[in-house]
Amino acid sequence: MSTRLDLPGGVVELRAGPASAGGGDWTRTAYAAAHVVADPLAEADPWVDVAVDWDRTLAFREHLWGLGFGVAEAMDTAQRGMGLDWPTSLDLIRRSTELARGHGHLIASGAGTDHLAPGPDVTIDDVIRAYEEQCEAVEAAGSRVILMASRALAAAATGPEDYARVYARVLSGLEQPAILHWLGEMFDPALKGYWGSDDHMAAMETCLSVIADNADKVDGIKISLLSAEKEIAMRRRLPDGVLMYTGDDFNYPDLIEGDAEGHSHALLGIFDPIAGVAAKALSELARGDTQAYHATFAPTVPLSRHIFRAPTRFYKTGVVFLAYLNGHQDHFTMIGGQESARSTLHLAEIVRLANEAGLIVDPDRAAARARAVFAARGVAA
Template identity: 55%
Template sequence: MSSIRLPAADGTWRAVELAEPRAWAPHPTPHTSRIAFAAAHVITDPYADNVPGAAAGVDWEATLAFRRHLFSHGLGVAEAMDTAQRNMGLDWPAAAELITRSAAQAREHGARIASGAGTDHLATGVVVPLEQVTQAYLEQVAHVEAAGSQVIVMASRHLAAAARSAEDYLGVYATILGQVAEPVVLHWLGEVFDPNLAGYWGSDDVTVATETFLGLVREHADKVDGVKVSLLSAEHELGLRAALPEGVRLYTGDDFNYPELIEGDGTHHSDALLGAFAAIAPAASAALTALETGDVETYRAEMEPTLELSRTVFEAPTFHYKTGIAFISWLSGLQEGFAMVGGLQSARSPIHLARVFELANHARLLPDPDLAARRMQLVLDLAGLRP
């Protein structure tokens, strides 16, 4: 198959030539130019009842194989994060097992891993006391540390519901940071990714919330390896990055502007903790390899074809970007089926998925274009789309 016809929302069709696959160079050791984590998704067990509201059924072999794919490109794994559908179908028992299994594999491969600790084992839809929120955090932190992973302190829906002031947030986080064994990553996930987290840090005003956040980081800088702020604002990230205490990293979570933020401005740069890197791992690796030798021109050339793809995968409603990550994995032959925990594969339309296919093809991220095209055609046929 040399081409495929793809539909647009206006009912028109376009012919897309399949790009020659690229032989991406492996990078089996972690990158040194920047610390780079890919937030990875989970692959479902095809025999499990992964419908909305059901307990997550994970294909452990395929899920861990996907992480080996990321390791082979020099990327670390940000485990059990929102990309893995935390708070969107992946329950804590499955997340806990995922962290344990993935951390063991990371040790085996000499790869970086950092894993999310939150409060999602508490009951949903109820407001619990702050003390209970704090204890829930500490329980999950203990599990992550026992698994041998760095801790990412995730934003908590329960804390957002229970807190009445900035001081409430600061009190909970101060307790956590006072008890962690090693420096952690603090993750501020914006409401564009999870509407339940609106007003995090005690204010809907981002400037006010940022000052609260910075105050926490400055007071506990010895326990903070870095921060990840997912607000999709490059301007905000630049300001925050410059204001962080010395030695505290900023891990960009900006899937719309990551090339320039990772490159830096000559004074500061961002490291990476990105869902997009799970989809573009070979290209991201090639770009970071170029950066290791100071070849900024090649870095930019490698990143440029990936940006429109990432922006499409993460377009509004942004919290459904996980569907695009799983779809690209399926197109790439990294999983056998296009199914997700909670049935989330239905969260994006066939028209959207056709555009994702086209952009992944343009970036030469499809190792077997014929296989990818056949799978894309299956999606169109199932939707009853015909030219």
């Protein structure tokens, strides 16, 4: 089955990709950082107010769990720090964790300091208290903590020693080992200089020291620097038992497969829109069929690199656009009005690349929905 779609730049024949299949006993732990579905009919001003369609949001998490993924909740993919505030994030964490625990699903949730606005009067003690407040709430909900990078800490810290102090204090109070998250400035410019240096390799030394000093409280670290070389260099120096979770949406197939000296697990935003294909690839890897694994993943990489292209912080727009095309929500509306964050040509290329990657579930539906979006932007498709 195929459907013709006229797009800016040429005609595309949309074809249905293979049906999604649930994962088996994977050899990698794989979290998908999941997006939230906005409620477009709420009486709210989208640039100011947060309105979530809870039924659709939770149904999408059931979709990810059904394929074998863990859910990384209330992360930047869920527009944390770009429209999703802490009270709504905590509501989301509680709802998702209750659902996960009821069915034995894997979940970990973001705890940060986003309720503390950075400023000249914010102290390191303020940052610690803010982190502890969110960590306590996440663990009280029953979820493992993903310790998110803090804009307030990046602004308040005067050097590596402040990072060491904050992380040691916060990690010491946790009931379960946490997943650390080093989010690069390409994802959030306010995090430039995290770990006390603009030089990623110097920053890595501080981060590794923090992990070594608190290894019993660290399950692993997700780094999102979009550099396979830096991730591998760090992976090879992690203490025994501390996992590397790739956050590299450019190079994930090779990093997950690994090499003779180790491999990465995964906590990825791109797993949200490519979940069905990713589940197939991870099952092939678990069977030892690396040729099939790379053949399955390879067509998704150009799509991921396009969705996460600079300014990378706007990648959520492409993620939600594909969720709309594939029927996971009935509208292309985002919290904070972020559906406007990418150009019409950018969205048209997403359609082409998703089609080439076998990610279109229903070509007729995808074509009709794409036409509606492009018509609203003044393009007949």
